[in-house]
Amino acid sequence: MTALSRTWGRLTLPGKIVFTLIPLLAVLTAGLIAFIIVLGGPIWDLILANLWFIRFLVAATIILVITIPIAFLNIYLEMKVIALMNLRVGPDRVGPWGSLLSVVHGLKVLIKEDFTPTGADSIVFTWAPVVTYGAAVMTLLVIPFAPGMAGQDFNIGLLYFFAVGGMGVVGLLMGGWSSFNKYSLLGGLRSAAQIISYEIPLTLSVVGLLILAGTMSLNQIVMQQSGWFTDWYVFRQPLGFVIFFIAATAEANRTPFDLTEADSEIVAGFATEYSGMRFGFFFFAEYVNVFIMSALTVVLFLGGWNAPFDIDALVNVLNGVVGAVIPSFHIATPFSIALDPGSLGIPLLFVIGLAPLIGTLVLAAPFYLVRSSMRWWVALIIGFVLFNVVAGGLTFAWAYVSFDWVAGLVWFMAKTFAFVFLFVWMRGTLPRVRIDQLMGFAWKWLLPAALLNLFVTAAAVVIVGS
Amino acid sequence: MSLVPGLGLVRGMALTLRRFFEPKATIRYPEVQADIPPKFRGRLQLLYDEYGTLKCETCFQCAQACPIECIDMGGMDTKGRFHVHWGAAETYGERREESALRRSGRTVPDPAYDHFEGVDVGPVDDILETFDHDPAHLLPILEATQAHYGYLPVGALKRISQVTGTWYAQIYGTASFYGHLRFEPPTVTAQATAISERRPDEAAFLASLGASLTGRPGGDA
Structure with a gap:
C-alpha cells in the first residue's frame, strides 16, 4: 500500500489524470460491450420501431451542435475579413491564421462571471438568451443543406421558419424587460420595433415567390430551381430578392441596420445587464442568424444546393461535339466510379499503409532529381504536401461525383458563405443608419415595394395562366 | 448625391474589397522589427543611481558630442538663477512660476529672454576685439568679462560663443573648471x-x- 501511494505521489499531474482515466475507460468500455451484448437486441428493435423519432432526435442534436462551429466560423470571418479590409492583419496568433481565436473567445466568455442584477426577474432573465438561441437553432431545422440532408422536410417549411424565427424577438424583449434597467428596456423595445417592422417586408417579399413555386416546402423550392443558374428564382423575382436581402440584413441585426447593439454608439441595448455566457448566447444567436439568413436567401433565390450549371446538359454537349469526331466517345451520366476496396481483403491494409509512403516518394523524386541543390528532406516535405493535396483532391472529386449530398453540400456551403462574406463586407463598409431612417425605409419603401412585387407577380401568373 | 441611387454604396464596397487584397500596414512586432535609423538612441533621459542621486556630473560631453546641438543643459529656478539641471519641464522653477501665472490669467514674462538679452554685450565685443576673437585665449577673455561684469552672465557667454564660433558647452566647461570664475553676482544684494x-x-x-x-x-x- 505504501509502495502504491509512493508511486502515486511521484506521478506528475498529467500522469495522475492519465492513470485515473485509463482504468475508468476500460471499465466503461467493458460495461458498454456487456450492455450491448445483453440488451442490444431489444434496444435495436426499439430503435427500429421508432425510427422516425430517432431520426428527428439525431437531426435536432446535429443541428444544435453544428451551430457552434458555424458561429465560431462566422466570428472568425468577421474579425479577419474586416481586419483585412482595414489594412490590418487581424487575428494571427492562435491556430493557423488565427482561426482558433473565436474558440478562445468562446472559452473566455464561458469562464467569465455570470451576473444577475438585483431586482431582475431572474427566471425570465435566465431564459431570454435560451429563447433567442433556441429560435435561431429551431429555424435551422428546416433548411435543406443537401439532397436528403434537412432536419425536417415540412410542407409548410417557410411558414415555420418565419413563425419560429419571429420568436427571437420574444427573447430580446424578455432580456430587455427582465433586466430591471431602463436602458435595457428601451434597447429591447427598439430591437423589437426594428425586427417586427422588417419582418413584414421580409415575409411579403417571398409571397410572390410562393405564388410562383406553389409550395412552402423549402426542399421543393430548391428542387424547382435545378438545372442552369437561370432557373434560380433570383431571375424571376429580382425585386423580391433585393427586398428580401435588405430585410434579412435588418432581421439579422447587421450593419447598416445594427441599431440593436450599435456597439460604438449606445449602451449595449437589451444586453446591457448581461455578462458571461448569457451574453455569449445572444451573440452566438446573432452569428447563427447571419448564417441562417444567408442560407435562406440561398435556398429561396439562389438555387440552394444546385450547381449553377446543368452537368447533364454539359456532358451531352461534350458527347455531341467529341462524338462527331470520335464515334465511340461517350460519357454516361450520372457518373459512378466503381470502387470496391473491400474486395482487396487483407492487402487493403498494406495499400492504406504504403500508399502515403510511396506517394510521397514518387512525388518527391522529380524535385530531388531536377534540383541538385535541394536537400533530401525538403524534397520529402514537398512530396508529402503534394501527396496530401493530390490524395485530398482525388478523394474530394470521387466523393463529389459519387454522392449527391457531397456535391450539394459543397455548393450550398459555398453560396451561403459567399453571402456571409457579403454581410461581413457590408459591415466593413457601410455606416449605420439612424433609427428614423431605419423605420422610414421599412414602412415607406420596402413595404410598398414588396406589395408591388406581390401584385405584379400575381397579375403575371394570372395572365400567363389564363 | 449621385445620379444613380446606390452608386455610393457600390463604390464604397469596391473600395473595401480593394483594400482586402492590398498589402497590410501592420508590423508584427516581435517577429518583424521596424526599420530604425542607425543613429537612433531612443528617448533621452538622465539616470539615477541606487541612492537616488542624478548620475549626470554635468561634464557636457553629451552636449559636445551632439552633432546637431540639440542637447542643452540649463534652466532657471524661482530666484532667477541659472542652473544646469535636467528634468521634466514642470520641475524647473521658472516653469512652476510660469504655469501659476498662466493659471491666474496674467501675462507671462519671459525670464529666459530677460536673462540672456538683458546684459549689454557691447563690452564683450570690446574684450573680444582686444583678444583678436581668438578662442585660444578663452581664459583671459572670460577673466576680462568677469572683471567687467563682476560675474559671467549667460548672455555674455552666449555672445562669446556666437562671435568666436566656440561651442557654448566648451565655454561653460572652461568657466566652470576654474574656481575664480563665477556665474552669479558675488553678493546676495547684487x-x-x-x-x-x-x-x-x-x-x-x-x-x-x-x-x-x-x-x-x-x-x-
Missing part, C-alpha cells in the same frame, strides 16, 4: 537688485508700500 530690476512693477509696488509705511524700502511695521 542678486536681489538684479531681480528687482527685472521686475519693475513689483519693485515699484514695494517702494510705494515702504514709502506709505515708514519711508524705508520694504517697511518694517
